Amino acid sequence: MLDFTHHWLRLAGRNCVVTGAASGIGAAIAHGLAQAGARVALLDRDAAGCEKVSAALRAQGAQAIAVTCDIASEASVAAAARRVQAELGDCHALINNAGLLRPGSLADVSLDDWNAVLSINLTGYLLCAQAFSAPMRQAGAGSIVNVASISALFPQTGSGAYSASKAGVLLMSRQMAVEWGPQGVRSNAICPGMIRTALSARFYEEPGFEQKRAAVTASRRVGEPQDIADVALFLASPRSAYVNGAEIAVDGGMSSMLMDMVPRPGFNQTAQTAQTFQTAQAARA
Numbered sequence: 001m002l003d004f005t006h007h008w009l010r011l012a013g014r015n016c017v018v019t020g021a022a023s024g025i026g027a028a029i030a031h032g033l034a035q036a037g038a039r040v041a042l043l044d045r046d047a048a049g050c051e052k053v054s055a056a057l058r059a060q061g062a063q064a065i066a067v068t069c070d071i072a073s074e075a076s077v078a079a080a081a082r083r084v085q086a087e088l089g090d091c092h093a094l095i096n097n098a099g100l101l102r103p104g105s106l107a108d109v110s111l112d113d114w115n116a117v118l119s120i121n122l123t124g125y126l127l128c129a130q131a132f133s134a135p136m137r138q139a140g141a142g143s144i145v146n147v148a149s150i151s152a153l154f155p156q157t158g159s160g161a162y163s164a165s166k167a168g169v170l171l172m173s174r175q176m177a178v179e180w181g182p183q184g185v186r187s188n189a190i191c192p193g194m195i196r197t198a199l200s201a202r203f204y205e206e207p208g209f210e211q212k213r214a215a216v217t218a219s220r221r222v223g224e225p226q227d228i229a230d231v232a233l234f235l236a237s238p239r240s241a242y243v244n245g246a247e248i249a250v251d252g253g254m255s256s257m258l259m260d261m262v263p264r265p266g267f268n269q270t271a272q273t274a275q276t277f278q279t280a281q282a283a284r285a
Helices: 024-035 047-059 074-087 111-139 162-183 201-205 209-215 225-236 270-284
Strands: 015-019 039-044 064-068 093-096 142-147 185-192 247-250
Touching: 015 024, 015 111, 024 039, 024 047, 024 225, 039 047, 039 074, 047 064, 064 074, 074 111, 093 111, 093 225, 111 142, 111 162, 111 185, 142 162, 142 225, 162 185, 162 247, 185 225, 201 209, 225 247
Parallel strands: 015 039, 015 093, 039 064, 093 142, 142 185, 185 247
Antiparallel strands: none
């Protein structure tokens, strides 16, 4: 049975597309949309993972379809758009979420790795936006939510093209807002901070790792996929009708912590807080 406690969002009956929906943030967004009564198309290169999430949504009474799609391929995106149109109808909201990370310093990152990241993280967002915004622009209403990263605002060293690709997403998202806003289509971006997903789970197995990360956020905790999903649902919904061209950092206040990272005898509390947090966690264990 569907949980319609999110009826305030007015997403019931709307067709929403989520890329990178086989796991992590994408799966959380898909679940949230389904719980709000939306019909959801889940896109991912991981066909098995995508179908697993889709099947779970259908088991709860939602209308959901799994679509195998490589968003770096124009042909694959076009085929996915045709299937969504045929099975669900016009797209009302697109959540661009699929992402790729290939580590490497700028001094030695290979061109293949650089282009692979850009093709998913930036070009793929454009291809999906072009394909799925077409019915929105024709209808005069719709929402695009582009999941970027806090790394778009602050360089993440050793991550190849990742920061550059996400910075590109932010500017492209604003350009979409300006170009398509007059046609009724809004475009906004989310910049997640440190979010615990399946891809990062092994890092948290290292003793003290989570405490160190939590200490550099104002909220003193690591984020969960649901934290991003909640904001994505709002931006996808008609309730955010006058939010356009925005960039929302969902990072627990990490981006406000710079001055607390600067050593200031008698003032700086971050290192002390990290030690206190770690001691408290150990005491509870």
